[in-house]
Amino acid sequence: MCGIIGYVGARKDAGVLAVEGLKNLEYRGYDSWGVACKTGGGIAMRKDIGKVSEVDSRDFSQDCSLAIAHTRWATHGGVTQANAHPHLSGDGTIAVIHNGIIENYQQLRDELIAKGHRFVSETDTEVIPHLIEEEMKTRGDFAAAARAACLRFEGRYAILALHTTSHALVAARTGSPLIVGVADDGYFVGSDITAFLTHTRTVQYIDDGEMVVTDGETILFSDIATGAERPKREIAITWSVEQAQKGDFEHYMLKEILEQKESVARAVNQDESQIQTLAQAIRDAKGTFLIGCGTAGKACMAAEYFFSVVANHHVNVAPASEFKVYHHFLKPESLIIVVSQSGETADVLEAMRVAKSVGSKVLAIVNVEGSTIAREADFTLLINAGPERAVASTKALTGQLAALLLIAYALDGRLQEGRKLLLETASKINDMLNPRYVERLERLARRFAASNDAYIIGRSWNYPMALETAIKIQEVSYIHAEGFAGGELKHGPIALIENGTPCIVLMGEDETKPDIISNAIQLKARGGVVIGVAPRNNEVFDEWIKVPDAGEAQALVNIIPMQIFAYFLAVQRGTNPDMPRNLAKSVTVK
Known part of the structure; x- marks a missing residue:
């Protein structure tokens, strides 16, 4: 969840490089920040609560060629300056930053306290530099x-550490992501590629259970358990600097929503042999599970309907965080399809390991090339959405939906028909996302921005999109929102509807239309203000958000105006949609 970056090399502005890189990682956590630079006099450190985006990187221009920096999403200890990273050893010679959780930190802390160490924070991280200090008493070498x-x-961790007597940057990871950037004048190590994308697009991946030692000229990868060297190849990344920047947009979230004009088509334009490979794996499997978390989990839920309606094929869907209890049903012939934007989601990785422990095959649908999930899966399909910086996932969702729907068509032997449908849908999305359409949704958000509650209903694949709409409204505007299957209203939720309550109805031109209209009428009868998202207007709608008729791809077009609506609700309520409270991008803790 936290963002970490380090640099060592020939440049003398390592502190500036670290702070600028950290600003590109702020979506991973923004409770507090900190920087440590190795200087001639020891370690120059500065840390504080708040957002690093508000810090002037020129304040870190001292002569320094080795630096580490951290932006925090708090897990252990409150949001205080003392709990901000970096953390120092007791003698002040070692600085450490960390992403993850050291699960046995209490035991280690008690052991270190008994040896005379004194702790000044509430964090699990602080045991790391103190334990390294203790180990150096017998080993000497940093x-x-x-x-x-x-x-x-x-537990799961990614660690960067430096020492006053060494010019080496030491990195280690187990579970949490870490990647090396190879530049002409040194090496970067960061949580993800965006940390150093302005300086290099050449990377080396650190795998689980590995550590790295680099002095800026040479680099050594090794196995933590055995110490054996692990040779690595350099890989060129295709993402561009422009893709990862905000440009003229006020927020990344709106930029990424509008990028769906192109990103859906990129998700569809896949190598046909890859899609057919996935479809054949589903045919051959004795039981298929789709798993994901959060927004990716809603894509999996929608895909359950895709496979049923399009391919007449049953798949199971489970939240990744709950998947370990399914191990009783798994066999070597089982197939697990995991979906993740970042490719680093902790619960998804845990589920993959559960599946692999019994020999099940794992296929992955991810956005980030070279991510841990992509490397550990037996087969990987990239959705090619490009960098997603806003915490609220938008364009990755439609890419996931497009890929899953394409696979469903391939499973039914109609790959070209599915490709044609989705490319036509991508064209319709391009036409839909015009300035007048966006302005209309902004006006609608202005009308409902003062609401305390919102309820969203849908049927079939629009039911998961109702849940996803609720997530988007919750996470960026902090309005209490809930999604339901339309038919479930009468089993309890309709008691929550009162005069003036905003009720969003997601609809398509499909077999569920008469039923969802009936549900909308029920909401209106109880005083709800009905906002219809549909290809055609209906007399029950108090407000109509027009969307294209996209057939089996209706989920893709219905969710996009809801993303825009949620974005403008946040703006109207004065919240930052890119950095919602208590949340962070890339959930790397369980």
């Missing part, structure tokens, strides 16, 4: 001491 400390840790 990298060897860091490796020995890592062998003691339980």
